[in-house]
Amino acid sequence: MTSYKNIAIIGRRNSEHLVTQVTKLAEWLQDFGCRAYLDSSVANDFYCPGYRCGKLNDWIDEIDLAIIIGGDGTMLAAGRKIVNHGIPLVGINQGRLGFMTDIAASEMLTVIKDMLVNNSYIKEERSLLQAKILRDNQLVHDSLALNDIVISRGDIGSMIEFEMSISGEFVHAQKSDGVIFSTPTGSTAYSLAAGGPILHPHSKVFSIVPICPQSMSNRPIVVCDEVVIELTIIKDNTTILHYDGQEYCNLAYNDKIIIQKAERPLHLLHPTNYNYYNTLRNKLDWAKRVS
Numbered sequence: 001m002t003s004y005k006n007i008a009i010i011g012r013r014n015s016e017h018l019v020t021q022v023t024k025l026a027e028w029l030q031d032f033g034c035r036a037y038l039d040s041s042v043a044n045d046f047y048c049p050g051y052r053c054g055k056l057n058d059w060i061d062e063i064d065l066a067i068i069i070g071g072d073g074t075m076l077a078a079g080r081k082i083v084n085h086g087i088p089l090v091g092i093n094q095g096r097l098g099f100m101t102d103i104a105a106s107e108m109l110t111v112i113k114d115m116l117v118n119n120s121y122i123k124e125e126r127s128l129l130q131a132k133i134l135r136d137n138q139l140v141h142d143s144l145a146l147n148d149i150v151i152s153r154g155d156i157g158s159m160i161e162f163e164m165s166i167s168g169e170f171v172h173a174q175k176s177d178g179v180i181f182s183t184p185t186g187s188t189a190y191s192l193a194a195g196g197p198i199l200h201p202h203s204k205v206f207s208i209v210p211i212c213p214q215s216m217s218n219r220p221i222v223v224c225d226e227v228v229i230e231l232t233i234i235k236d237n238t239t240i241l242h243y244d245g246q247e248y249c250n251l252a253y254n255d256k257i258i259i260q261k262a263e264r265p266l267h268l269l270h271p272t273n274y275n276y277y278n279t280l281r282n283k284l285d286w287a288k289r290v291s
Contacts, residue, residue, distance in 0.1 A: 002116040004065040006035045008056065008087075010078050011042040012070030015094055018042060021069055021105055026051055028109055032116065037063055060085055065269075067112070069105070072098040072189075076244045079146045079266045083128060088267035090115070099188055099283060102274055111271050122270040126185045126201060127225060128262035131241060133249055135256075141241075141249040144262050147186030150245070151231065151257065152178030152211065154238030159214060161235035167227045173234065176213035181206060181229065181259050188283070190245070196220045201276060206261075229259040 007029055011018050019042075026036040030050065037052045037059055052059060056078075066082055068075050069092045079089060091101030092108050103111045115121040131149045133141040153160050163173045182191035184199035187207060192198060196209035197220060208229070209220040223229075233239055236253040251257070281287045 002032075002034070002119060004034065004116060006037065006063045006065075008037040008039060008059075008063045008066040009042060010039040010056065010066055010068050010070075010074065012074045012094070013041050015070060017094065017105070018069065021092070021094075021108065024109060025067065025069075025112065028113070032113075034116075042069070056081060060087070063087060065090065067092060068101060069108075070094060070101065072100050073246070075100045076146050077246055079126075080128070080144050080244065080246075083144065083146075083262070083264055083266045086264070086267065088123065088269050090269045099279060100185070100268065102270060102279065115269065115271060120272050122272060122274050124201065124268045124270060125265040126268060127183055127204075127265050129181060129183055129206065130260055130262040131181075131243065132258045133241065133251065133255055134258065135252060135254075140255075143243045143247055143249075145186070145243040146183065146266060147189050147244045148180050148182040148191060149259060150178060150180050150190065150211075150242040151251070152240055152242065154240050154250075156238050158235075158237045160233070160237050160239045163232045163234055164208075165230045166223060172218070174210060174213060174218055175215070175235075176210050176218065178211040179231075180209040180211060182209060186244075188280070191220075197222060198280070225261045227260070231257040231259070233257075 009022055022042045029036045039056050066087055067090045068078050075091050092103050092105055093101035094105050129145045129149050159175050161175045164171045180191045184201045184203050187199040191209045194209050194211050196207045204225045205222050206225050207222050210218045233251050233255045239251040240248050241251055242248045
């Protein structure tokens with residue numbers, strides 16, 4: 001019998017087949033003896049008597065597990081909200097299999113039944129990054145990222161300029177279009193497109209990847225995830241800090257940004273046939289033979 005009794009269902013609004021998928025899943029969970037909680041992201045799309053409906057924050061302290069129906073973007077948003085509550089996530093992908101939403105929608109009920117009825121799953125921890133923004137020694141913004149923290153230029157063409165130190169040691173001053181601080185989870189996202197390395201999810205490191213640096217000698221570096229990174233904006237250009245591409249804060253001249261590993265990891269549940277390298281092969285087309 002499952003130890004997860006109160007289960008939230010979170011989806012991507014207006015996505016295809018969402019109502020059908022949520023209805024089937026919620027009905028099965030209730031029949032199995034679990035209580036289904038429908039986040040407003042899905043509950044607003046249809047009539048749902050018999051289920052607890054509303055905003056996630058209203059009942060986040062009651063749930064044991066969250067099932068995400070959507071893509072990796074939906075998973076990122078839910079993960080940042082849930083991580084400090086220790087609630088594990090399961091990802092159902094509505095399209096092609098994602099890096100985190102690794103259960104196909106067509107197999108949803110079969111896989112969820114096996115995971116809950118037989119307690120058959122792989123539990124995994126993923127680290128997050130935290131970025132604090134200090135202005136005149138006052139905290140003006142503080143948030144988390146599961147994939148990456150990106151500092152980039154705004155809507156003007158000029159490069160940004162900053163100085164960076166790692167654990168109190170000066171590294172360099174850089175002039176570029178921006179810089180990506182990536183977790184292992186985010187290493188297959190924007191960081192990879194910018195020339196960064198792929199990091200295994202269990203590696204205890206972060207990558208720092210420059211975006212179009214003026215100096216060709218500025219290359220990606222990989223650092224231990226126990227370090228504290230400090231940046232100072234040294235040019236008065238339009239500069240923006242992004243968390244997972246879903247939350248942002250405008251930066252000002254002389255702002256200090258403190259980046260380090262978040263205190264708590266995110267817990268993911270995978271089906272027992274989950275294999276990270278298989279996901280890489282499928283997502284990156286490594287399965288194709290070289291002719």
